[in-house]
Amino acid sequence: MLSDDYKNITSRNKLIQRANTFASLFKQLTNIFQEANRDVNVGEFVGYVYEDVCLHCPSRDLCFYQDGSVSRLGKLINKGFKSKYSDEDLKYIKSNCISPDKFLNGINEYKESYEKIKRVNQENSHLKKDLFYEFSLLSEVFDNFSNSLEETPFGDDQLKEHLLGYQFNITYLYKHQISLDVYTLEIGLMDISGNEVVNELVPIIENYLNESLEVISIQDSMHHLGYTSIVLKHQQNYSLQFGIQQYSLEPLNCGDSFSAFHQDNLHYLALSDGMGQGKMAATESKLTLEVLSKLILNGISLKDTIDSINALLKIKNRNDMFTTLDLCNINLANAKMKLIKYGANPSYHIRNGIVEKIATNSLPVGIVSKLKMSSYEMLLNNNDLIIMSSDGTGERFEQIINKNIKLFNRLHPQEISTLLMNQVLEENNLDDISIVVIKIVKAVEDLN
Incomplete structure (x- = not known):
């Protein structure tokens, strides 16, 4: 027999929770692939031809603009990007344009770029439609699976x-x-x-x-x-204390994102820095951490999780955007820590006043098809500190840590992160900045 309290960890409840989270995740991914591609604006290319051919032409006001609107010559520039000229069109251009050869050469020069961007957009559109269909099916499967689990009785x-x-x-x-x-x-x-x-x-x-x-x-x-x-x-034989401070160039959109979550004895703290600043960088880094947490919490291995995020960003952004990933994984049963870094700033381990720098050479997420997973593992002791940061902290961040290290023993991690941020901002505020400080604490009953 099991007590009523045990219902909280039955297989049914675990499966329902995982199915619901998977359904939510796939809906989120589906929405990404519903995003419309940016249409090719033919007006931009008409403008390029106008600037090269017509802008300094003495007959511009008579032929390109006529009666307050764009003349037939102007409309023919637009037509040249979308279709072939008829014999009548060519005859009209040669008869009414002062420089007909320059007019036609200008269109041919920019038409190649216009067609190339149009083809890329069409390829992206087909790819997104295919992925939208696949993710829609998976989302529906997990929704149905979750509903069926809720209807199936499980004993205690x-x-x-x-x-x-x-x-x-x-x-x-x-x-x-x-x-x-x-x-x-x-x-x-x-x-x-x-x-x-x-x-x-x-x-x-x-x-x-x-x-x-x-x-x-x-x-x-x-x-x-x-x-x-x-x-x-x-x-749990250990607990964690942590603090975070962030500085953003744009008040409402910090390009850095932070996430903390746990699965049984394992506690995860992750920091992601989107390329650049502002809303787009914030969206990319937030997406990275949301997918990371949902996959890990549903039993997907760490390597498969990171490979999935990398593939998602690579498909979504076509190599135009990428994010860093700085992941700290601590087992609260034995205080074993694993650090995984992709394009991330160095981290620092502090024990008994001694600072150890932890850095890896790896690319950010979303650039190449296959990422090499490199990790750093160690057993932490009571009161050890781990400091993670984004690259906005600047080149002197390690010196700032060493300068203040004697103060850390009597400060909470939140106070440490605030202290470090204040001193970083005295020297540098040209980028989004994040500082995360983590402290491992042994259970009181085991300290003796």
Whole structure:
């Protein structure tokens, strides 16, 4: 039997949540491919010919402009980009234009560029229509899947049934919720050894719950009743404190975006810097982090997630836009950290007043088809700091960190990020700037 509290982590609820998030994600992607391509403005190319051929022509006001409107010669420039001239058109141009050869050569020169841009737009339009269709189907599939899950009843003894499928002879199973992040599982089993509990039972339960468990007790004193009593405990041994400060050249649109989210013991903090500044850069960096969080939270591997984001941006922007990605992944069970950087500014690890610079040579997301994934991994200690930033911090950011390092021990990460930002702005404010400070803190009950 499972307690009523266990309903929050049943397979049904997990699947429903994941299906709903996938449906939302694919709807978002579908909307991207509905965006219309920028139409080729033939008027721009008419203007180019006018500036080259007609602007300084002494007959401009008589032939290009006539009776307050564009004359037939002016309209023929427009026609030249869209279709071939008839013999009558050519005869009219040669009869009424002072420089008919210059007129025709000017149109032919710019028509090639006009046709090229038009072809690229048509290719993009077909590509987006194909992708729109595919994503629409997937979105509908996940919507239907989510609805079907909500209508399908699942019992409260899912974990017990799962373990019975592995041939464990279970007599009872209880969950005791101690706090939001801490609970114990009390399980009674027949015909099991301590070695089997540690090496077989616990890994299967951890994989099913996607959470780490600690063996609190294995009691064999119940053998005269025919079973062994086991108590497992889940808790996070570490917590995170973090602070962020941002500066934007445009008050309403910072090109840098920040996201913090967690999946069981893993806590993710991500910073993305869109190319340039303003609304477009903000849109690109925000999209990068939204897709990142949704894919990871639904069980997609980190490598596949980043490859998906890279492909999405590459298709969406046709290499005209890209974003950096600075991702910090910390396991709150064992304080193991992984840093992944794509085109991102160096990060800094601070322990006992010593600063370690962490930098990788990698391209931003959305430039090349295949990204090489490079990561930096280490075990953090209590009160270690990690500092992430965008490139707007300037070349002297490391010196600023070292200058203030003695103050960090008595400051919260938010205060540290504010201190660093104030000093960065004294030297540089020509770009969007983001500073993220992360602190790992060991659980109080384990400090002794």
